[in-house]
Amino acid sequence: MDFSFTEEQEMLRTMARDFLVTECPKSKVRELDKDEKGYDSQMWRKMAELGWMGLVFPEEYGGTGASFVDLVVLIEEMGRNILPGPFFSTIALCALAILEFGTNEQKSKFLPQIAKGETIWTLALMEPTASYETSEINLSARSDDDYVLEGEKIFVPDAHIANYILVVARTGKGKAPQAGITVFIVDAKSPTLKIEKIPTMAGDRQFQVIFNKVKVSKNDILGVAGEGWEVINFILQRAAVLKCAEISGACQAVLDMTSAYARERVQFDRPIGSFQAVQQKLADMLIDVEAIQYLVYQAACGISEGEPSRLQISVAKAKASEAYEKICIDGITAHGAIGFTFDHDIGLYYRRVKAAEFAAGDVDLHRGKIAAELGL
Amino acid sequence: MDFKLSEREKTLIDEIARFAKKELPEDFVGTHLIDQEYRDFEFEISMSKKLAQKGWLVMSWPKEYGGQGASLMEQTVYEMEISYWGIPGAWMGISGTQWVGPCLMMFGTEEQRNKYLPLIASGEQDGVWCTGYSEPNAGSDLANLQTRAVRDGDYYIINGQKVWTSKAQHSRWCWLLVRTDPAVTKKHRGLSLFIVDMKSPGVVVNPILNYYGRHHFNEVFFDNVRVPASNLVGEENRGWYHLMQALAFERRSVAPLAYGSSKRLLENLVKYAKDTQREGKSLSQIPAIRHKLAEMAIDVEIVKLFAYQFTWRVSQGAIPVYESSRNKIMGDDVLRRMAISGAEILGVYSQVDPDSKWARLNGAIQGAYLGFPGAMIAAGTAEVERSIIAQFKLGLPKSY
Numbered sequence: 001m002d003f004s005f006t007e008e009q010e011m012l013r014t015m016a017r018d019f020l021v022t023e024c025p026k027s028k029v030r031e032l033d034k035d036e037k038g039y040d041s042q043m044w045r046k047m048a049e050l051g052w053m054g055l056v057f058p059e060e061y062g063g064t065g066a067s068f069v070d071l072v073v074l075i076e077e078m079g080r081n082i083l084p085g086p087f088f089s090t091i092a093l094c095a096l097a098i099l100e101f102g103t104n105e106q107k108s109k110f111l112p113q114i115a116k117g118e119t120i121w122t123l124a125l126m127e128p129t130a131s132y133e134t135s136e137i138n139l140s141a142r143s144d145d146d147y148v149l150e151g152e153k154i155f156v157p158d159a160h161i162a163n164y165i166l167v168v169a170r171t172g173k174g175k176a177p178q179a180g181i182t183v184f185i186v187d188a189k190s191p192t193l194k195i196e197k198i199p200t201m202a203g204d205r206q207f208q209v210i211f212n213k214v215k216v217s218k219n220d221i222l223g224v225a226g227e228g229w230e231v232i233n234f235i236l237q238r239a240a241v242l243k244c245a246e247i248s249g250a251c252q253a254v255l256d257m258t259s260a261y262a263r264e265r266v267q268f269d270r271p272i273g274s275f276q277a278v279q280q281k282l283a284d285m286l287i288d289v290e291a292i293q294y295l296v297y298q299a300a301c302g303i304s305e306g307e308p309s310r311l312q313i314s315v316a317k318a319k320a321s322e323a324y325e326k327i328c329i330d331g332i333t334a335h336g337a338i339g340f341t342f343d344h345d346i347g348l349y350y351r352r353v354k355a356a357e358f359a360a361g362d363v364d365l366h367r368g369k370i371a372a373e374l375g376l
Numbered sequence: 377m378d379f380k381l382s383e384r385e386k387t388l389i390d391e392i393a394r395f396a397k398k399e400l401p402e403d404f405v406g407t408h409l410i411d412q413e414y415r416d417f418e419f420e421i422s423m424s425k426k427l428a429q430k431g432w433l434v435m436s437w438p439k440e441y442g443g444q445g446a447s448l449m450e451q452t453v454y455e456m457e458i459s460y461w462g463i464p465g466a467w468m469g470i471s472g473t474q475w476v477g478p479c480l481m482m483f484g485t486e487e488q489r490n491k492y493l494p495l496i497a498s499g500e501q502d503g504v505w506c507t508g509y510s511e512p513n514a515g516s517d518l519a520n521l522q523t524r525a526v527r528d529g530d531y532y533i534i535n536g537q538k539v540w541t542s543k544a545q546h547s548r549w550c551w552l553l554v555r556t557d558p559a560v561t562k563k564h565r566g567l568s569l570f571i572v573d574m575k576s577p578g579v580v581v582n583p584i585l586n587y588y589g590r591h592h593f594n595e596v597f598f599d600n601v602r603v604p605a606s607n608l609v610g611e612e613n614r615g616w617y618h619l620m621q622a623l624a625f626e627r628r629s630v631a632p633l634a635y636g637s638s639k640r641l642l643e644n645l646v647k648y649a650k651d652t653q654r655e656g657k658s659l660s661q662i663p664a665i666r667h668k669l670a671e672m673a674i675d676v677e678i679v680k681l682f683a684y685q686f687t688w689r690v691s692q693g694a695i696p697v698y699e700s701s702r703n704k705i706m707g708d709d710v711l712r713r714m715a716i717s718g719a720e721i722l723g724v725y726s727q728v729d730p731d732s733k734w735a736r737l738n739g740a741i742q743g744a745y746l747g748f749p750g751a752m753i754a755a756g757t758a759e760v761e762r763s764i765i766a767q768f769k770l771g772l773p774k775s776y
Contacts, residue, residue, distance in 0.1 A: 001449055002378040003688045069377055259770040274773035276759065279766035286765055287702050294681035298379045315677045318670070370673050371666035374646050 003294075009073050012066075016077035019050065024083055026345050032084040033203040037161055039085030048117025053091060057099060061107060062115030068238070068304040072245040072296060079249030082348055084204065086120045086158040088359075092242040093157070094121035094166050097183075097235045101223035106185070110164070119163040122188075123235065124153035124209050132236070132361055134229055135177035139211060141169035141184065146218055149184065149211040155358070159195045159207035162188040167211070168232055171225055178229035185220040186211075202355040237313050240360035241303060244296045244320040247356050250349050251292055251320075251327045255285045257346060258331040265336075272334075281330045288323040295319055311373040318366035321357040328353055379684070385453045392432075392454065396461035399426060415590075417546050421501050423465035428499035433466065434473050441481065441489065442497025452632045452687040456680075459636025469505040470542045472496040475625040476505050476551050479569075483610040483618060488571065492549070506547035506574070508538040508596060509619075516760045518553075519564035519616065523598060525554040527605070532556075532570065534578075534601040540754075544581045544594040547574050551622070557613050567615035569622075571607040572598075588746045626755060627700035628690060631683035634707030638679065641714045641744065642672050644737050645721055659721065668717040675710040682706050698769035701761035708752040715744035 005013070023043050032038055047053065056071050057063025071091070078087065095114050098106060113119040129136045139151025149169055159165065165186045172180030186193070194210040223231040259282055262273030272278050295316035302309045328350040332339035339346050357363065381389075427433040428442075436451040437443025446454075458466045467473050477496050480489050495503035514521035523536025534554060544550070550572040557566030572579070578601040584593040610618040646669060649660040659665050682703045689696045718741040719726035730739025730746070752758055766772040 001381070001684050001688055003685050004692075005377065255770075259772065262770075262772055271773050273766070273770075274775050276763060276775045279770075279772055279775055280759070280762045282770055282772065283701075283705070283762035283765035286698075286769060287705060290682070290702065291678040291706070294685060295677060297377050298677075298681060301377050301379050311673070312677070315674050319674050319678070364667070367667050367670035370670035371660075374642075374669055374673055376646060376649060376660040376666050376669060 003297075005073065008066075009070055012070060013073050013077060015050070016052075016074050017081070019046075020077060020081035020083060024081055026082070026348065029082050029084055029348060038158070038203075038205040039161065044085060045117050047087070048115065051115075052087070053095070053117055054111070054115030055091075056096070057111050057115055061099075061111035063111070068241075069297065069300045071242065072300040075242050075245040076249035076252075076296075079246030080253045082250070082253075082352070086122065086161060088239075088242065088246070089122040089157040089162070090114060090120050092239045093123035093235060094164070096238050097166065097222060097231055100234055101183075101231050106222070110185075120158060120161050121164045121166065122156055122158045122162040124156045124159070124165050124167045124186075125232065126153060126155050128152055128154055130154065132365060133177070134181060137168055137170050137177075137181050139167070139169045141171045141182060141216070143171065143218070147171070147184065147216045149186065149214040149216060151211055153209045153211075154207075155198065156195075156207045156209045158205050159188065159209050160197070160205060164188055165193075165209070166222060166235075167216075168228060174226075180226050181228040181232070182225045183222040183228040183231045184216045185222055186214060186216055190214045200355060202352040204352070204355055206355075236360050237308055237310070238303060240313050240317040240366070241296060241299045243356055243359045244292065244299070244316045247320040247324045248289070248292045248296050250352065250356070251285075251289045251324055254327050254331040254346060254349050255282070255289050258282060258285065258334050261335055278334055281334055285327050285330055288319075288327055292316070292320045292323055311370060314361075314366040314369040314373065317361060318363050318370065321363045321366070324356055325353045379681075381453065382449075385450055388450060388453055389457055391430075392457040392461065392463075395426075395430065396457075396463055399423065400461065400463065420464040421499070421504070423463060424468060424499035424503075425465075426499070427463070427466060428497060433468070433499050434477060434497045437477060437481070437493070437497065441477070441493045448628075448687050448691050449684075452628075452683060455629050455632035456636040456639075456683070459633040460640045462637070462640070465499070468496050468499070468503050469507075469547045471507045471551055471626075472503055472505040474629060475507075475622040476549075478625045479609065479618065479622050482621060485606070487606060488609065492571070495548075502548045504543070504547045505549045505551055506541050506544040506594075506596075508541055508550045508552040508572075510540045511537060512539055516757055518619075519567070521553060521555060521567070523552075523554045524558070525556050525568060525570060525603070527556075528602075530605050531602045532605060532608070534570070534572065534598045534603055536598050538596045538598075539593075540584070541581075541594045541596045542592055542754075544574065544596050545583065545591065550574055550579075550596070551609075553615055553619060556615075564616040566613050567619070568612050569609040569615045569618050570603055571609060572601065572603055576601050576603065578602075586750060623755075624695060624700065627704060628686060630700070630707045630755065631679050631686060631703035634703075634710055635676065635680045635683050638672070638676050638710045638714050641718060641740060642669065642676055644740060645669060645672070645714075645718055648737060649721060654723075665721055668721060672710075672713055672717060675706075675713055679703070679706050679710045698765045701756070701764040704756055704761050705758055705765075708748070708758060711744060711748045711751055715741065715748045719745050 051064050054063030055066045058065050098110050127136055141147040141149050165188045167184045167186045169182055170180055171182040174180050192212040193214050196208045198206045200206050262278050263271055265272045299312040299316045302312055331346050338344055431444050434443045435446040439445055511521045525532040525534045552570045552572045556568040560566035578599040580597040582595045583591045585591055649665055650658055652659045686699050686703055722736050722741055725736045728734040730742035763775050767774055
């Protein structure tokens with residue numbers, strides 16, 4: 001049992017924190033909120049130069065061979081600071097799966113581009129029934145020699161700037177609903193692919209993507225045709241943990257700003273942080289923050305060691321999603337009216353709660369998975 | 377970061393499981409899981425003896441004092457398993473193995489160590505300890521205590537009253553905090569720790585029944601009790617600082633114990649949900665019940681990680697401050713959830729007497745339900761613990 005970070009992890013954390021404070025202050029976050037692209041391509045290039053995109057890739061693909069836990073450390077800092085942009089969709093939703101399931105050709109072609117920050121990727125999974133169930137994957141991929149995709153996806157992040165989209169499609173039907181699902185690598189600029197923005201509270205970029213007979217080569221399948229759900233499971237497990245890391249950092253930031261405010265804000269001639277009612281709230285926030293941290297690190301270690309635990313992953317995501325909401329609400333109310341204003345940073349976090357919850361499965365979905373793991 | 381148990385720790389878990397299956401009646405999960413009151417003291421002390429023979433009772437003590445020199449992580453794993461199986465007799469009263477022994481090793485005299493440690497380590501009835509901290513006007517504000525010890529030649533004369541003294545009725549010794557100097561400006565100064573023989577003339581133990589009729593607590597009166605001066609533990613008037621150490625030892629085991637018992641309750645509830653039919657389907661198919669059990673599993677994971685993290689910190693040489701309060705709150709919360717959600721799952725059977733044949737799961741849930749409010753008060757109320765976190769971790773001003 002060891003709860004310490006390695007020296008490299010500590011250095012990575014410090015480097016990430018310093019970089020983000022300088023390059024991505026809250027004024028920048030607000031600016032990108034209104035920006036058409038929603039991210040800063042110059043900052044994106046600098047992140048690539050720092051080795052963030054290729055962090056967990058082997059050296060042969062332009063990476064540094066770091067561990068999954070290292071990636072968690074990096075994303076915690078992104079969550080703490082708030083970093084708008086397609087890092088999560090490119091790395092968590094796509095690159096890890098390419099590394100795991102890609103052919104040598106696919107890996108050699110795509111991973112170095114990603115590591116250099118040259119391409120942006122995203123995942124098109126959910127359909128209009130708004131479910132993560134395999135039975136709800138109905139976007140059809142008919143095969144002649146190549147495939148033709150037809151159907152609709154929703155809540156596809158960063159589709160407007162993506163170069164490639166991993167598209168989850170149905171190539172057949174088997175006895176089990178997960179049979180016959182295939183993951184395609186699709187050129188996001190295909191002429192018959194239409195996107196429409198879904199405006200969100202968070203100000204992140206999510207889209208409806210309509211595939212109107214989009215042609216895809218049979219060489220552009222990721223993993224095995226008909227066995228794509230294995231790829232999606234792989235992605236969702238890792239994305240859940242990495243989204244938890246983002247939430248973990250965000251919750252720490254909200255706790256820090258709220259306790260700082262409670263120390264400074266004076267009412268009745270004393271700091272409001274001296275009142276027990278305020279203290280109790282903050283103590284509960286601290287307990288939740290530390291619970292999220294250890295749950296995330298535990299789940300991430302399992303993945304790093306090649307033994308992901310479905311129970312640990314779902315426990316982490318269910319707890320993190322639920323606690324993020326509570327911490328933000330308690331943080332805002334502890335601030336009083338100032339916490340409700342546009343200019344205060346705490347609202348930036350609260351507005352991201354729902355997007356974070358639904359990424360890679362919400363509280364109820366993960367409670368269901370936990371129940372299944374308990375043998376129910 | 378590494379969350380794996382060592383081979384030694386895994387072996388220990390297996391050995392305790394074998395021991396529990398051999399020594400305890402089948403399905404020995406009852407109301408004692410929460411309230412720690414076994415009612416059969418003879419059985420409890422017989423188990424202490426067996427734990428001693430296995431080398432587990434004081435495993436983390438050095439060999440010279442009857443221990444095995446086991447690591448704190450092994451000790452933590454042991455506590456989790458003791459609690460999981462509900463093995464009685466592990467604490468030698470409430471305090472013998474947990475803080476009396478470790479404190480005597482830190483600041484007791486050679487004579488005290490030689491006299492008291494073997495009694496605890498052997499699992500003998502004469503090694504059973506109670507702890508005298510709280511008084512009628514000294515609860516959360518413990519430093520307000522008034523019980524006096526006055527020096528008289530080679531003795532101290534003790535007068536006063538303690539309350540909520542767990543297991544005093546079975547204890548041979550009391551680990552007693554008293555005031556030795558009343559003329560101090562700050563009330564946490566002028567306190568001292570003593571070892572008091574509960575057979576001394578002038579010691580009177582009266583039972584206090586809790587609201588479900590169990591006898592766990594007592595009030596203990598000291599009427600001109602003569603205690604040899606050699607029974608002073610550590611330095612005179614530095615009792616508060618010794619107390620902080622004793623509480624640190626006590627609090628380390630809060631989360632391991634909560635984890636062990638809640639893990640067992642969860643497993644039993646899962647089995648109950650699967651085995652129980654209602655309206656033509658098993659309870660485990662009902663979404664609301666699945667969600668309750670999933671929520672429990674989340675809390676169980678958290679308290680486990682808090683327990684390991686705390687032990688790891690201590691193993692690194694740190695003296696955790698706010699973490700013990702964090703663990704206390706989390707341990708209480710998980711037990712409360714077990715009790716309340718568990719009772720909801722039992723449904724109408726949650727109201728029956730835990731000792732009745734009508735009780736499901738041997739009354740374990742009712743035991744938790746009746747017992748958890750007491751557990752939440754013991755060793756620091758939720759309000760006090762949260763204030764400690766606010767003050768010592770978050771840097772907020774003192775609230776009291």
